[in-house]
Amino acid sequence: MLSGVCSGARMPERAATCAGCGCGCDDIEVAVAAGALERLVHTCTIGDEWFAERTAEAPAPARVDGREVDFAEAAEVSAAILGEARLPLVCGLGQTDCESQRAAVALAEAVGAVIDPAGPMQDGAVGAASQAIGLNTATFGELRDRAEVVVAWRADPAASNPRLLPRLRLDRAGRAAERTLVVVDTQRTATADEADEFVELPPELDFEALWAMRALVGNVPLDSNLAARLPLDALERLAGRLRACSYGALLHGPSGYVNALALLTLVRDLARIAHIVALPLRPEGNARGAEDVLAWQTGYPAAVSFARGHPRARPGEFSAVGLLERGETDAAVIVGFDALRHFPPRARDNLRRIPTIVVDPRATETAAAARVAFATAAAGLRREGTVHRMDGVPLTLRAPLASERAGDGQVLAAIKARIAEEET
Amino acid sequence: MLRIAQGRVYDPANGIDGEVRDVCLDGGTVVEELPSHAPRIDARGMVVMPGGVDIHSHIAGPAVNAARKLTPEEHRTDVLDRTEITRSGTGGTVPSTFATGYRYALLGYTTVVDAATPPLAARHTLAELRDTPIVDKAFLVLMGNNLSLFDLIREAGPDATGPVTEAVAWWLEATGGYGVKLVNPGGVEMWKHGNRNVTSLDDEVEGLGVTPRRVLEAIAGSVDELGLPHPVHVHCNNLGVAGNWRTTLDTLDTLQGRRAHLAHLQYHAYGGTPGKRPRSRAPELAEHLDAHPEHSADVGQVMFGPAMTMTADAPVSALLREITGAKWVNADLEAETGCGIVPFAYRERNYVHALQWAIGLELFLLSRDPWRVVLSTDHPNGGSFLSYPRLIRLLMDREFRNEQIGRVNQKAIGRTVLRDDLEREYTLGEITIITRAGPARLLGLADKGHLGVGADADVTVYREHGDREEMFATPRYVIKGGRVIVEDGELREAPAGDLLRVAADHDESIERTLQPLFEEHYSVQMANYPVREPWLLEPARRIPARRDGSGR
Numbered sequence: 001m002l003s004g005v006c007s008g009a010r011m012p013e014r015a016a017t018c019a020g021c022g023c024g025c026d027d028i029e030v031a032v033a034a035g036a037l038e039r040l041v042h043t044c045t046i047g048d049e050w051f052a053e054r055t056a057e058a059p060a061p062a063r064v065d066g067r068e069v070d071f072a073e074a075a076e077v078s079a080a081i082l083g084e085a086r087l088p089l090v091c092g093l094g095q096t097d098c099e100s101q102r103a104a105v106a107l108a109e110a111v112g113a114v115i116d117p118a119g120p121m122q123d124g125a126v127g128a129a130s131q132a133i134g135l136n137t138a139t140f141g142e143l144r145d146r147a148e149v150v151v152a153w154r155a156d157p158a159a160s161n162p163r164l165l166p167r168l169r170l171d172r173a174g175r176a177a178e179r180t181l182v183v184v185d186t187q188r189t190a191t192a193d194e195a196d197e198f199v200e201l202p203p204e205l206d207f208e209a210l211w212a213m214r215a216l217v218g219n220v221p222l223d224s225n226l227a228a229r230l231p232l233d234a235l236e237r238l239a240g241r242l243r244a245c246s247y248g249a250l251l252h253g254p255s256g257y258v259n260a261l262a263l264l265t266l267v268r269d270l271a272r273i274a275h276i277v278a279l280p281l282r283p284e285g286n287a288r289g290a291e292d293v294l295a296w297q298t299g300y301p302a303a304v305s306f307a308r309g310h311p312r313a314r315p316g317e318f319s320a321v322g323l324l325e326r327g328e329t330d331a332a333v334i335v336g337f338d339a340l341r342h343f344p345p346r347a348r349d350n351l352r353r354i355p356t357i358v359v360d361p362r363a364t365e366t367a368a369a370a371r372v373a374f375a376t377a378a379a380g381l382r383r384e385g386t387v388h389r390m391d392g393v394p395l396t397l398r399a400p401l402a403s404e405r406a407g408d409g410q411v412l413a414a415i416k417a418r419i420a421e422e423e424t
Numbered sequence: 425m426l427r428i429a430q431g432r433v434y435d436p437a438n439g440i441d442g443e444v445r446d447v448c449l450d451g452g453t454v455v456e457e458l459p460s461h462a463p464r465i466d467a468r469g470m471v472v473m474p475g476g477v478d479i480h481s482h483i484a485g486p487a488v489n490a491a492r493k494l495t496p497e498e499h500r501t502d503v504l505d506r507t508e509i510t511r512s513g514t515g516g517t518v519p520s521t522f523a524t525g526y527r528y529a530l531l532g533y534t535t536v537v538d539a540a541t542p543p544l545a546a547r548h549t550l551a552e553l554r555d556t557p558i559v560d561k562a563f564l565v566l567m568g569n570n571l572s573l574f575d576l577i578r579e580a581g582p583d584a585t586g587p588v589t590e591a592v593a594w595w596l597e598a599t600g601g602y603g604v605k606l607v608n609p610g611g612v613e614m615w616k617h618g619n620r621n622v623t624s625l626d627d628e629v630e631g632l633g634v635t636p637r638r639v640l641e642a643i644a645g646s647v648d649e650l651g652l653p654h655p656v657h658v659h660c661n662n663l664g665v666a667g668n669w670r671t672t673l674d675t676l677d678t679l680q681g682r683r684a685h686l687a688h689l690q691y692h693a694y695g696g697t698p699g700k701r702p703r704s705r706a707p708e709l710a711e712h713l714d715a716h717p718e719h720s721a722d723v724g725q726v727m728f729g730p731a732m733t734m735t736a737d738a739p740v741s742a743l744l745r746e747i748t749g750a751k752w753v754n755a756d757l758e759a760e761t762g763c764g765i766v767p768f769a770y771r772e773r774n775y776v777h778a779l780q781w782a783i784g785l786e787l788f789l790l791s792r793d794p795w796r797v798v799l800s801t802d803h804p805n806g807g808s809f810l811s812y813p814r815l816i817r818l819l820m821d822r823e824f825r826n827e828q829i830g831r832v833n834q835k836a837i838g839r840t841v842l843r844d845d846l847e848r849e850y851t852l853g854e855i856t857i858i859t860r861a862g863p864a865r866l867l868g869l870a871d872k873g874h875l876g877v878g879a880d881a882d883v884t885v886y887r888e889h890g891d892r893e894e895m896f897a898t899p900r901y902v903i904k905g906g907r908v909i910v911e912d913g914e915l916r917e918a919p920a921g922d923l924l925r926v927a928a929d930h931d932e933s934i935e936r937t938l939q940p941l942f943e944e945h946y947s948v949q950m951a952n953y954p955v956r957e958p959w960l961l962e963p964a965r966r967i968p969a970r971r972d973g974s975g976r
Contacts, residue, residue: 002929002930002931002932003929003930003931003932004597004927004929005597006594006597006598006930006935006953006954015949015951015952017952026948026949026952027949098551099959102551102555106511109506109511109512110506127493130493130494130753131493131494131495131496131751132751133751133752134494134751134752134753134754134765135490135753135754135755136752136753136754136755137754137755137756138755138756138757138758139544139755139756139757139758139947140758140947141758141759141945141946141947142616142756142757142758144947145758145945146616167947246617246618247616247617247618268752271619271742271754274618274619275615275616275617275618275619277754277756291493292486292489292548293551295489295492295493295520296484296488296489296492296520296521296551296552296555297511297513297520297521297522297555298512298513298514298520299492299496299499299513299514299516299519299520300492300493300496300499300514301493306506306512308505309505309506309512310503310504310505310506310512310513310514311499311503311512311513311514311520312500312503313496313499384957386547386551386957386960388548392486392545392548392755393544393545393947393948394545394546394547394548394551395547395948395952396547396952396956396957
């Protein structure tokens with residue numbers, strides 16, 4: 001029969017996609033009873049927590065100084081705060097959907113704010129390094145079906161993204177005999193327990209080891225003093241494996257700018273010899289989407305200032321943590337992020353001194369301390385949306401539960417609309 | 425209601441070539457007549473054309489966005505401020521989404537086709553297109569290196585296309601796409617097998633039991649069987665390789681008797697020996713196209729200055745990386761395609777660049793049927809869409825062209841027919857064909873590219889100017905959907921623009937065939953693959969396919 005609809009086969013009764021980390025597992029099944037989650041199938045520990053935090057009893061939808069108010073009043077107070085601010089900041093964003101991120105950029109633009117999705121853990125450094133030399137990467141399916149050698153370079157997906165190894169068939173139980181997993185890290189990790197080989201490397205030698213790998217891959221003689229400090233045999237073996245395979249991959253965690261440069265350069269060198277790609281692991285469910293949305297709307301993936309009416313990007317100067325640590329921002333909109341728990345101490349202290357508007361489905365420390373707090377309907381549970389998995393693949397977030405509340409994006413749009421009303 | 429009064433009207437689809445007359449617009453379409461009190465634009469002494477239609481550009485999706493991220497240095501010096509009606513943005517070779525929409529509109533373009541979206545990333549492309557204002561837009565879906573389609577093609581054998589046809593229709597529906605694109609069929613898959621490629625149409629794609637030729641035949645056959653409004657859109661194998669014109673001819677021969685559109689023909693028109701200096705084979709290809717009315721091409725003109733090479737043909741990018749030593753992005757997209765990006769600059773004194781520039785001009789100047797050889801720079805690969813006015817001047821103004829020819833590498837020119845001082849100058853009517861009427865017809869967009877009654881009220885009005893670059897760079901008025909959106913280089917309003925997508929039904933049983941292939945090849949659930957988000961798909965205008973062949 002001819003049809004104009006793609007139903008997709010075998011849709012489970014209540015399907016969900018987990019955005020608890022950058023894996024975007026879209027095979028989650030949920031059982032719902034009396035409007036609440038009863039059971040989850042296929043989730044990991046991080047996923048269980050992600051769903052639990054978003055179904056826990058929520059505070060009032062809108063509060064000002066901890067007092068419950070109606071939505072319009074909260075939007076008005078928010079508009080007033082942003083209207084008075086000299087340099088407002090919009091941050092968080094890595095745990096909300098792309099649609100809300102679009103609304104966040106629009107709000108930041110309207111009030112001349114700085115917007116920076118980079119989280120607390122140097123998450124933006126790999127992006128900045130890739131602006132200097134580029135990036136060679138692949139989606140999960142390619143890593144699963146083609147990668148013969150995979151190196152977790154200072155990455156511990158078994159802890160940070162628990163379903164990644166099984167989904168890539170790289171866990172011990174699922175890994176074919178001809179595939180190799182090597183872990184390079186400071187100490188044995190959960191991922192190392194799954195690996196064929198563990199290479200111990202002190203963190204301060206990261207750059208040196210990556211640079212030595214470049215030399216080994218390119219058959220360039222190594223400085224003997226440097227070589228003596230490194231686990232040379234293991235690195236030589238690893239370089240040999242990567243040279244000899246037809247498809248290989250490096251999984252890497254957040255790192256500093258210089259180390260990220262070294263890693264991407266190594267991958268670029270290797271790509272001349274074999275098909276070698278790198279995948280930066282992302283702890284947040286839509287950190288990749290935040291960079292993507294910001295890039296298509298402004299040209300830059302992070303640390304964008306609208307203070308002059310057009311986008312300008314300066315990683316460092318306009319990064320959320322940097323602005324807060326230097327006390328340069330005088331109001332903040334924080335979307336889906338518990339900044340007071342995750343930012344470094346000085347940034348936290350300064351954040352407590354300025355009026356904040358928190359938009360988050362969860363009850364967090366940051367929301368409790370906010371001048372204005374909106375408790376929203378969570379994307380992926382009570383609101384549909386889109387997220388970009390850490391490999392860039394866009395996914396639908398479904399809404400297995402109903403809600404009367406506004407989502408993050410609707411709150412941000414309402415604040416922007418209120419500001420526009422005041423301007424006219 | 426709007427009357428564009430007494431302009432010199434170019435509407436070649438309706439046989440109008442510079443007649444002074446009125447064009448009446450009402451309710452978003454062209455109408456026969458309006459009451460005399462209707463608002464009017466005095467277009468006396470001006471040139472009136474349908475809004476521009478770009479058949480091949482790269483404006484949205486993961487590859488375009490990766491290029492944006494890669495080039496902050498280009499954005500710093502080219503910024504757009506927020507205004508009451510517009511969002512802010514940045515430019516460069518790959519502008520931000522808002523800037524892309526505004527700049528196309530300011531150039532008099534009202535419809536743009538993004539030529540390469542990986543189906544798995546359709547949501548991303550759609551979201552960007554929603555943020556690309558004013559212009560109507562559509563995208564082509566990459567299908568030339570799709571492992572599930574390879575499986576179906578192999579199993580169908582040489583003659584049958586049944587399941588392939590249904591799968592092609594399914595993929596168009598699942599993505600919200602408009603047409604089918606093949607990029608280096610088989611070659612991008614081979615790139616993932618240890619950085620290799622295919623070099624002829626009969627190379628087997630390792631272990632998969634298909635060849636580029638088989639993929640071309642099966643997909644082109646499916647597109648014809650479905651009666652899609654736009655024929656299969658092919659980026660041939662061996663892009664950029666000296667001697668590749670033979671592959672291009674072989675591709676056209678393989679597709680003989682079937683409709684096909686070749687993308688950026690200039691990049692596929694090289695004589696010589698692989699690895700050596702290319703020569704021009706533009707005259708041979710222009711002649712071949714002239715003789716085959718079922719085939720068409722866009723030129724993919726190279727313009728001197730900065731560009732951004734951006735292609736699903738990832739092995740080509742690896743070669744450009746070696747040539748430039750510059751930044752390089754490669755992104756393998758599971759079971760479907762690849763992506764390569766290298767910032768680039770075309771230089772007048774460089775033999776190869778000058779030859780590429782000259783070959784593009786040869787294709788324009790030697791082709792006898794402007795309806796089938798239309799304008800593109802493969803934005804941003806050959807240069808930005810902002811360079812179209814300059815390209816138009818090169819085609820319309822022999823003196824200017826000769827002056828430019830004199831500036832570039834003469835060895836290259838000596839190997840092209842440009843050395844013979846070609847007399848041809850495009851007329852305004854011909855420019856109208858290669859920039860709007862022709863692309864609209866090739867795309868099967870019946871309401872675009874002309875000003876007959878019932879056509880979309882997308883109109884561009886230019887002030888006559890001897891300097892054609894000046895004239896086409898700054899339209900006096902741009903009208904979209906009957907509303908004046910540009911006046912003298914200033915945006916007056918910025919409506920959203922429509923998504924254009926095809927409506928092609930598929931046999932619903934194809935989902936049972938595809939399900940096991942999805943489980944084998946993808947890391948997402950098939951149930952989650954088709955785009956359903958109403959905010960991405962709606963509103964849209966559906967252009968129907970004609971399976972029974974009645975529309976063709």
